[in-house]
Amino acid sequence: MRFFYAFIFVWAGVITGHAQFDNIIYDNYIYEDYIKSVTFGHTGIQTSYPVIDIGTQFSGRLTLGFDDMEGGFKTYIYRIIHCDKDWYPSDLQEIEYLDGFNYEEIDEFGYSVNPYSEYTHYELTLPNDDINWLISGNYLLAIYDEDYEIPVITRRFLVSETIVDIGHSIMKPKNVKKFNTHQELELSINHRKLHISRPLSEIYVTVLQNGNWNSAIQNIQGTYERGDVIYFDAFDNITFPALKEFRNFDIRSLKYTTEFVHSIDRDELGSTVLLDLNKKRYTRNFISDQDANGFFVLENFEYGSGEVSSEYANVVFTLESHKEYDEDLYIIGGFSDWQAKDDYKLEYDQVRKLYVGTAKFKQGYYDYMFALQTEDGLLDMDIIEGSWYETENDYMILVYYREFGSFYDRLIGVSNFNSN
Structure with a gap:
């Protein structure tokens, strides 16, 4: 049983009036190595997805945070782009989906006060006095270095209406080959508040597991309808590998070790954290462990204002093999945007018979897993981690509606639930 993550690149065309800011990727992506610790979610809630109700106005906000490891001050500007359900730019003018103007400057920043780590922390809150959205749907937030005229970050976020009622159930798969390793979902969409002429052809559903767009099942259409309710229960249609509970480590304090942290060495250059030796879990029985389903939380226990007081530690990972x-071996999770990145690649040590890798992490709590990158560029976690039906996972259901003749996809409902 194998589980693959696809990373899909979608390249944008020239931006009208700002032709120097082209070639962005319509996905969660970091373009420059000096950009670290990117977070994007509800203000004050790090373990949240960037999904906001269109009716909240300023009562609900999203905050983007990131560190520039080159330090000093730079002029960063931002742009918001409306997308269709497949993450291509919508056929809309900015004035049709934005109240305000793009390319405003990010003016919230702070310099690091940690003696071991130099960086500048930037924050952007949306909506704000300069910009707000007018319609629902998929949106892309793009951050640019204005001086060098290059993109540095892109982040997906969602603006939702609450028009439909979403029902869901989770069960063991009907496909006997996946019975003990996967989780299957059945859905129902009640659209009694919205007249839809052709529900089976105008309603599309996307389902995400643990906030991972690379494994999302997209463009799901209903199996049949009864009254105002659309049912989604086709055989093996919405089925995800159940995975295992995430591995994790906690470096919110660098003064003492925590579970899964073997040792912490500190000198005049900073801290090196050696994690416990990891072992493969493919053949191990399921064990229920508490985790954050792929999230990471930036925080330190010693000082206030963790955004600028936290240290970047060198974290050493090992895997017995x-x-x-x-195939190349990586650690992946929310911190890596579920992508294979050189910073998180491990090398094999023939003498010690193990994989080893070192990466810089800002103080905090992190979930992660090991994954092999196959020849076609996909990521396979199952070979190292295994998969078991009882694993606890988060699921998010997105309901899109495009009426015949419309120029964009509305997001008319979102539902989050846990498999337990």
């Missing part, structure tokens, strides 16, 4: 795989 009596053989070297043909």
Whole structure:
């Protein structure tokens, strides 16, 4: 049983009036190595997805945060782009989906006060006095370095209406080959508040597991309708590998070790954190452990204002393996945007019979898993981690509606639930 994550690149065309800011990727992506610790969610809630109700106005906000490891001050500007359900730019003018103007400057920033780590922390809150959205749907937030005229960050976010009622149930798969390793969902969409002429062809559903767009099941259409209710229960249609509970480590304090942290060495250059030796879990029985379903939380216990007081520590990962795989091995999670990145690649040590890798992490709590990158660029977690039906996962259901003749996809409902 194998589980693959696809990373889909979608390249934008020239931006009218700002032609120097082209070639952005319509996905969660970091373009420059000096940009670290990118967070995007509800203000004050790090373990939240960037989904906001269109009716909240300023009572509900999203906050983007990131660190520039080159330090000093830079002029960063931002742009918001409306997208269709497949994350291509919508056929709309900015004036049709935005109240305000793009390319405003990010003016909230602070310099690091940690003696071991130099960086500048930037924050952007949306909506704000300069910009707000007018319609629901998929949106892309793009951050640019104005001086160098390059993109540095892109983040997906969602603006939702609450028009439909979403029902859901989770069960063991009907496909006997996936019975013990996967989780299957059945859905129902009640649209009694909205007249839809052709529900089976105008309603599309996307389902995400643990906020991971790379494994999302998209463009799901209903199986049949009864009255105002659309049912989604086709055989093996909405089925996800159940995975295992996430591995994790906690470095909110660098003065003492925590569970899964073997040792912390500190010198005049900073801190090195050695995690416990990891072992493969493919053949291990299911064990219920508490985790954050792929999230990470930036925080330190020693000082206030963790955004600028936290240290970047060198974290050492090891995985016991009596053989070297043909594929490259990575650690992945929310911190890596579920992507294979060179910073998180491990190398095989023939002498010690293990994989080892070192990466910089800002103080906090992190969930992660090991994944092999196959020849076609996909990520496979199952070979190292395994998958078991009882695993606890978060699911998010997105309901899109495009009426015949309309120029954009409305997001008319969102539902979050846990498999337990």
